[in-house]
Structure formats: structure tokens, C-alpha cells
Amino acid sequence: MAQFIQFTLSRAVMAIVTLLTVSLIVFSLMELVPGTCAERYLAFKNTQGSQITVADIEAEKKRLGLDRPFLVRWASWVENVFVRGQFGESCILRLNINQLLADKFWISLGICLAALLAAYLIAIPVGIVSASSKSPVTNNVLRFLSYLGLAMPNFLLALIIMLFSTVMFGDSLTGLFSKEYRDAAWSWAKFGDFLAHAWLPIFILGWSATAFALQTVRALMLDEIGKLYVTAATARGIFGRRLLWRYPARHALGPVINSLGFDLNRIFNELPVVALILTLTESGALLIESLARSNDQQLAGAIIFLLTASIVFLNFVTDIMLALMDPRVRRGLMG
Amino acid sequence: MSLITVDSLTVQFDTDEGRITAVEDVSFAVAPGEILGLVGESGSGKSVTAKSLMRLNSDNARYAAQSRVVLHLDDRKVDVLSLRTGREMQIVRGGAISMIFQEPMASFAPAITIGDQMVEQLVLHRRISEKEAARVSIEMLERVGISDAAKRFGQYAFELSGGMRQRAMIAMALSTRPRLLIADEPTTALDVTIQAQVLDLMLELKQKVGAAILLITHDLGVVAEVAERIVVMYAGRKVEEARARDLFANPRHPYTQGLLGAVPKLGSSLEEKGRTRLSEIPGMVPNLKKPIEGCAFASRCPIATDLCRKVAPAVEAKALGHFVACHHAPREAIAA
Known part of the structure; x- marks a missing residue:
């Protein structure tokens, strides 16, 4: 048990080290954007008609602490993020980033995790059964659907569904909340309204994720089914569902869990595009906006860091799950 | 009276490159308690022949219509090639016939304990309670000379040494008291001293359990040592x-x-x-x-x-x- 705690702690430390490295990269990227936060804000002001001087810029730089060396600024950013959980102020919007993101981040994460969960809930049983199925019809239908999922871009699927829905029902299915709930506080009614809207982005993101996961599960299963221990179990008279689930399926599950973090990453990458098309202002679209339109490096950095942190955290969880599931790892850790 | 008779066995495999004849018109018989060596080089069809006795060949295997594999039990005859369902095949899979493989590490499921796998098999074939099956398993592990058998019972294959795994595999194969033990290259992966130990162990247990052994090997030294009769195969x-x-x-x-x-x-x-x-x-x-x-x-x-x-x-x-x-x-x- 002591070893297990040690293992968990060492993984946690590694996760934090990864996050620090990520934060350095993210922070450097934020710095690489031409111009500083101060210059950009004042330039933005300028376009709004304010007269500004070099002195104004210098004063603003000082106010934001931009005159300090790079590493010091990174350290203070890290301190704010890791210790206080504060991402500071947005460059352009001049709003507290935590307030700005708040719900939006959790909603985005929720949609991605729901898509991931749906993908695996479908892919694991279907992949296991299809790998052991000898029916060419089942296999070809699954293969076709799976390739369709892999080959069709998400935005195209989203557009097709929107077009279909608009023509048929007069509802474009965009957004995440009905008007009356948009600014309301969270309640069960609002949550229900959210679910009534969120199924579509979850479905679209889950569609290709399922196709991917299905390929993974199937490949892993085919690999396991061919192994000698399965033949040996067959030679002992074990057959049917018991043979399938207790032997190859159980042993294929480890690598499947391992692929979770990777898949979440891909879903995150696809979220902004889907969010843009479905006009989900409450999620990934904000990232594109902050990067492309307004060059809001503070906000973009915060978003990228949060996404990365989610993936690092999921990988940490899957590592622990794997250690608990696989006796080869578990025995090494807990004796 | 033979324990098992193989008559005009022809096995073909449907592959992408066409139909391959792996075994052609092979006949032999194994008497109760006998050790028969099946010798040939890789690809000679000896493994396919042996697997046919348990119907373990892959799904693309085709058995010719005139092929017969008949298992003679005390009370009945079993036409092995006409068995269809998994339940029917239990009589030759772990029931009257057990098999041990070249790689003991690979033939145990890595994430299931040795004991769980032994108990599972015993409960399937001997209709005894799990508790009784655990007792029999531990006793069997002791009989093959595994020290601290109760502890090994709860361990995984990767926690055992190579020689011990081989012994555990033999214990598992013989725990259901089969009439025939098929040993597929049982000593090939072992070093020479362990080889001798494993052969001795198989012979000793064969005496006690009264099983016949079909020993598949390319190693003439091994068959010379233990087999009573030898079948040599070439190109199927x-x-x-x-x-x-x-x-x-x-x-x-x-x-x-x-x-x-x-x-x-x-x-x-x-x-x-x-x-x-x-x-x-x-x-x-x-x-x-x-x-x-x-x-x-x-x-x-x-x-x-x-x-x-x-x-x-x-x-x-x-x-x-x-x-x-x-x-x-x-x-x-x-x-x-």
C-alpha cells in the first residue's frame, strides 16, 4: 500500500512537472506574439478614438509588470495559476479571466468528456463483439460506419445536421441555451435546457471519436484473440461469452484505457471548429476569438493551459486506473 | 483397444492465397497409457494433427469428409470431428484430453491468477465446488513439486520462475485427470537441465494419473528418451x-x-x-x-x-x- 501511495505521489509530481513545462511553453508562446499586452491594449484604444502617447504605453507596461524580466514574469504567472488559481486579466477585454471563463471552461470540458464517454461506451462493447464476430455482414457494416466516422470532417457533419434540421423543423439547433436561460443562474431547469442543446455537439464530437475508439478497441482485441493464452483457455474447454470477456476482452482493456488521454486531446482539438459552426459562444469558440480576432494573449494562454491541464489530469487518472487493473503493475507497486 | 484413433485425417486451410493442405491422409492410434512421439520439422503438420484431436485449429481449417478422429471412452465413443458447440467440445477440450504448450508464460492469461485458471477449469469439467476445486488445485501444484503451493495458487504467471511455470502448466493440464495429454514441444523453450526435469515429471505423473501422452517435437533426443512409439511426419x-x-x-x-x-x-x-x-x-x-x-x-x-x-x-x-x-x-x- 505504501508503494501505491508512493506511486500515486510520484505520478502526481510528474504531472505537475509536465504542467510547469507546459506553462513555460504556453507563456513563451504568449510572449512570442508581437507586441506586449500594454501596447496592444492601447493600440486597441487608439482604434476606438483615444489619443495615446509613448508615456502612456510605458506607464501601462509598468502597471502590468511587463518591465520585469521574462523568467520573473513567468514565475509570477505560475504562482498565480498554481497557487491562487488566478489567470489574471485579459489584455483587451480588461476583465478577470477566471470570471470570463468560469462556466465556459466547465461547459466545454463537460461536452468533451461526455463525447469521450459516449465514444467508449459504444466502442468497447461493439469493438469487442465485432473483433470476435465471424459474420462478414456485421464486420463490413461496422467497417463502413467506422471509416465514415474517420473520413467525414466534423464541421461537414455539423453542417449537414443543421441544414437538415433547419429545412425539416425550422430550428438550426445552434447555441447551448435557450434565450431565457442564457444569463440565468444554474438550476435544474437550466441544466435540462443545456442537455437539450448539448446533445448535438456531443453527438458530433462523439461521432468521430467513436470511430477512432472503435478502431483502437478492435485492433487491440484482434491482437489479444490471436494470443496463445486464448488458445490455451479454449483447450481447457472454456467457450462462448465467458471465454471472450474473461480472456481477450479483459486483457485488451488496459491499452484501451491508455488511449483515453490521447482521444480527449483530439476531441479538444475538434471542439473549436464545431463550436464555431454551432455558434456555441459558451465554449471553444472563445479560444479562436481570443487568438484570431483580438490577439488576447493572456486569455488564449489561459485557455490553452486549462485544456492541457485537463489532458494531463486525465492521463494521471488513467495511469492510476491502469496500475489498479493490471496485476503486473499492481504487484510491482503493492507487493 | 485404442484410446484415440485418427483415420485418414486431411486438414486444409482456406487462406487468401488459396487452399493449403497442411495434413494429408494421416492415420495413427494412441493406446491407453502409451507415449507416442509425433516427430517432424516445422510445417510438417504435426501440430495441426495434434490440434485436430481437440478441434483447436483456427476457423479456416477444413477437415476432409472421410477424416475420422474417434475417442474411445469407457462408456462411449466420441466422433471428435462431428462435435459442434463449445459445450460438446468440452469432452475433448480439457475433459478427456489436455494440452500443454511450448510457452508456459504465454499460455497462462497474464492478468488472471494461476489458481483462478485452475479452479475455472476444474469447476467446468469435474462439477465440483470452487472450494473443492481450490483444494484439488493446490494439491496438484504440490504434486508437481511446487513449494509453497498455496501461495503460488494466488500468484500470476509472471511471478513464477520459468521452470515453475512449466510445472504449474503440467499441474493444470493433469488436474482434470485427462486420458490423453498432448504436449506440444514441451521442452523446446527450456534449458537442458530443466528439460530433463520436465520430462521426468511428465513420466511420473503419467504413471500416477494413467494418461497417455502424445508428444509433439522436432527434437529426436527427447522422443528417444521417452516415447514408446514414434510417428514421423513430412510435408503433412x-x-x-x-x-x-x-x-x-x-x-x-x-x-x-x-x-x-x-x-x-x-x-x-x-x-x-x-x-x-x-x-x-x-x-x-x-x-x-x-x-x-x-x-x-x-x-x-x-x-x-x-x-x-x-x-x-x-x-x-x-x-x-x-x-x-x-x-x-x-x-x-x-x-x-
């Missing part, structure tokens, strides 16, 4: 069958003669004759994707004639209990 066909003593003293098929010539012998070595080379069999095993015309060994045989290349020789008794598939093998008068 049986080429020779004889009592072990007769086969080694007087091999009659040119292939068997070649095999024995390729084995180094103690004593007949460098000092005696200078640097003599081990003889080898020239040429290559024929391609099984095409039907072989005539004798399968003809292309490599030193005494092959046109007859050999055209007509496949039938397996005939050339001496008492000595069967050879060769047109040119000398025949002895067989006392009636």
Missing part, C-alpha cells in the same frame, strides 16, 4: 511409424534416415574420423499450396526414381509394427 504426410527402438535402430524411410544422420552423436566425434560433417538433407520442404504429386520427399530423396515422382507411396507394413511410406524401403517377411 505420415512417412514412417514404428516402435522407438526399431525406428532408431533401423530407420526405413530415407527422410527418417536423413533426420537421424543430422543428429550429432556422442563419441562418434572429431577425434575418431577427423572433422566429419553432420549429414544434412539437401533441398527444401515442398510448397504446400500446390498439391504434391508423387512422394512428398522425392525432390530431396537420394534414392528417388520416376515412380516416386509420379505415384505417392502408400503407408505399408515393412516389418512387424513398422510402417513406411516408401516405394523402395526394404520389406521383411512378417510372421503371420
Whole structure:
């Protein structure tokens, strides 16, 4: 048990080290954007008609602490993020980033995790059964659907569904909340309204994720089914569902869990595009906006860091799950 | 009375490259309690033949219509090739027949304990409670000389040493008291000292349990040591069958003669004759994707004639209990 705690702690430390490295990269990227936060804000002001001087810029730089060396600024950013959980102020919007993101981040994460969960809930049983199925019809239908999922871009699927829905029902299915709930506080009614809207982005993101996961599960299963221990179990008279689930399926599950973090990453990458098309202002679209339109490096950095942190955290969880599931790892850790 | 009879067994595999004949018209029988060695090089069809007894060949295997594998039990006969469902096949899979494999590590499921796998099998075949099955399993592990058997029972294959895994696998195979144990290259992956231990263990347990053994190997040294009778296979066909003593003293098929010539012998070595080379069999095993015309060994045989290349020789008794598939093998008068 002591070893297990040690293992968990060492993984946690590694996760934090990864996050620090990520934060350095993210922070450097934020710095690489031409111009500083101060210059950009004042330039933005300028376009709004304010007269500004070099002195104004210098004063603003000082106010934001931009005159300090790079590493010091990174350290203070890290301190704010890791210790206080504060991402500071947005460059352009001049709003507290935590307030700005708040719900939006959790909603985005929720949609991605729901898509991931749906993908695996479908892919694991279907992949296991299809790998052991000898029916060419089942296999070809699954293969076709799976390739369709892999080959069709998400935005195209989203557009097709929107077009279909608009023509048929007069509802474009965009957004995440009905008007009356948009600014309301969270309640069960609002949550229900959210679910009534969120199924579509979850479905679209889950569609290709399922196709991917299905390929993974199937490949892993085919690999396991061919192994000698399965033949040996067959030679002992074990057959049917018991043979399938207790032997190859159980042993294929480890690598499947391992692929979770990777898949979440891909879903995150696809979220902004889907969010843009479905006009989900409450999620990934904000990232594109902050990067492309307004060059809001503070906000973009915060978003990228949060996404990365989610993936690092999921990988940490899957590592622990794997250690608990696989006796080869578990025995090494807990004796 | 034989325990199991294999009659005109022909096994083909449907592959992307066409139909491959892996085993062609092979017949033999195993008597109760007997040790039969099935010898041949890789690709000779010995494993496919053995797996046919348990119907373990992959799904693309086709058994010819005239092929028969019959298991003779005390109260009934089982036509193995006509078994259909998994439940029906339990009689030959872990019931009357058990199998041990070349790689004990790979034949245990990595994430299930040795004990769980043993209990699962016992409960399936002997209709006993799990508690009773656990007791029998631990006892069996003790009998194969595994120290601290109760602890090993709860461990995984990766926690055992190589020799111990081999013993555990033998214990598991024999715990259901099979009538026939099929051992597929059981000693190939082991070093020589462990090989001897494992062979001794198999012999000892065979005595106690009263099982027959079908020993599949390419290692003539191993069969020479333990087998009572030997079947030699080449390119999917049986080429020779004889009592072990007769086969080694007087091999009659040119292939068997070649095999024995390729084995180094103690004593007949460098000092005696200078640097003599081990003889080898020239040429290559024929391609099984095409039907072989005539004798399968003809292309490599030193005494092959046109007859050999055209007509496949039938397996005939050339001496008492000595069967050879060769047109040119000398025949002895067989006392009636």
C-alpha cells in the first residue's frame, strides 16, 4: 500500500512537472506574439478614438509588470495559476479571466468528456463483439460506419445536421441555451435546457471519436484473440461469452484505457471548429476569438493551459486506473 | 483397444492465397497409457494433427469428409470431428484430453491468477465446488513439486520462475485427470537441465494419473528418451511409424534416415574420423499450396526414381509394427 501511495505521489509530481513545462511553453508562446499586452491594449484604444502617447504605453507596461524580466514574469504567472488559481486579466477585454471563463471552461470540458464517454461506451462493447464476430455482414457494416466516422470532417457533419434540421423543423439547433436561460443562474431547469442543446455537439464530437475508439478497441482485441493464452483457455474447454470477456476482452482493456488521454486531446482539438459552426459562444469558440480576432494573449494562454491541464489530469487518472487493473503493475507497486 | 484413433485425417486451410493442405491422409492410434512421439520439422503438420484431436485449429481449417478422429471412452465413443458447440467440445477440450504448450508464460492469461485458471477449469469439467476445486488445485501444484503451493495458487504467471511455470502448466493440464495429454514441444523453450526435469515429471505423473501422452517435437533426443512409439511426419504426410527402438535402430524411410544422420552423436566425434560433417538433407520442404504429386520427399530423396515422382507411396507394413511410406524401403517377411 505504501508503494501505491508512493506511486500515486510520484505520478502526481510528474504531472505537475509536465504542467510547469507546459506553462513555460504556453507563456513563451504568449510572449512570442508581437507586441506586449500594454501596447496592444492601447493600440486597441487608439482604434476606438483615444489619443495615446509613448508615456502612456510605458506607464501601462509598468502597471502590468511587463518591465520585469521574462523568467520573473513567468514565475509570477505560475504562482498565480498554481497557487491562487488566478489567470489574471485579459489584455483587451480588461476583465478577470477566471470570471470570463468560469462556466465556459466547465461547459466545454463537460461536452468533451461526455463525447469521450459516449465514444467508449459504444466502442468497447461493439469493438469487442465485432473483433470476435465471424459474420462478414456485421464486420463490413461496422467497417463502413467506422471509416465514415474517420473520413467525414466534423464541421461537414455539423453542417449537414443543421441544414437538415433547419429545412425539416425550422430550428438550426445552434447555441447551448435557450434565450431565457442564457444569463440565468444554474438550476435544474437550466441544466435540462443545456442537455437539450448539448446533445448535438456531443453527438458530433462523439461521432468521430467513436470511430477512432472503435478502431483502437478492435485492433487491440484482434491482437489479444490471436494470443496463445486464448488458445490455451479454449483447450481447457472454456467457450462462448465467458471465454471472450474473461480472456481477450479483459486483457485488451488496459491499452484501451491508455488511449483515453490521447482521444480527449483530439476531441479538444475538434471542439473549436464545431463550436464555431454551432455558434456555441459558451465554449471553444472563445479560444479562436481570443487568438484570431483580438490577439488576447493572456486569455488564449489561459485557455490553452486549462485544456492541457485537463489532458494531463486525465492521463494521471488513467495511469492510476491502469496500475489498479493490471496485476503486473499492481504487484510491482503493492507487493 | 485404442484410446484415440485418427483415420485418414486431411486438414486444409482456406487462406487468401488459396487452399493449403497442411495434413494429408494421416492415420495413427494412441493406446491407453502409451507415449507416442509425433516427430517432424516445422510445417510438417504435426501440430495441426495434434490440434485436430481437440478441434483447436483456427476457423479456416477444413477437415476432409472421410477424416475420422474417434475417442474411445469407457462408456462411449466420441466422433471428435462431428462435435459442434463449445459445450460438446468440452469432452475433448480439457475433459478427456489436455494440452500443454511450448510457452508456459504465454499460455497462462497474464492478468488472471494461476489458481483462478485452475479452479475455472476444474469447476467446468469435474462439477465440483470452487472450494473443492481450490483444494484439488493446490494439491496438484504440490504434486508437481511446487513449494509453497498455496501461495503460488494466488500468484500470476509472471511471478513464477520459468521452470515453475512449466510445472504449474503440467499441474493444470493433469488436474482434470485427462486420458490423453498432448504436449506440444514441451521442452523446446527450456534449458537442458530443466528439460530433463520436465520430462521426468511428465513420466511420473503419467504413471500416477494413467494418461497417455502424445508428444509433439522436432527434437529426436527427447522422443528417444521417452516415447514408446514414434510417428514421423513430412510435408503433412505420415512417412514412417514404428516402435522407438526399431525406428532408431533401423530407420526405413530415407527422410527418417536423413533426420537421424543430422543428429550429432556422442563419441562418434572429431577425434575418431577427423572433422566429419553432420549429414544434412539437401533441398527444401515442398510448397504446400500446390498439391504434391508423387512422394512428398522425392525432390530431396537420394534414392528417388520416376515412380516416386509420379505415384505417392502408400503407408505399408515393412516389418512387424513398422510402417513406411516408401516405394523402395526394404520389406521383411512378417510372421503371420
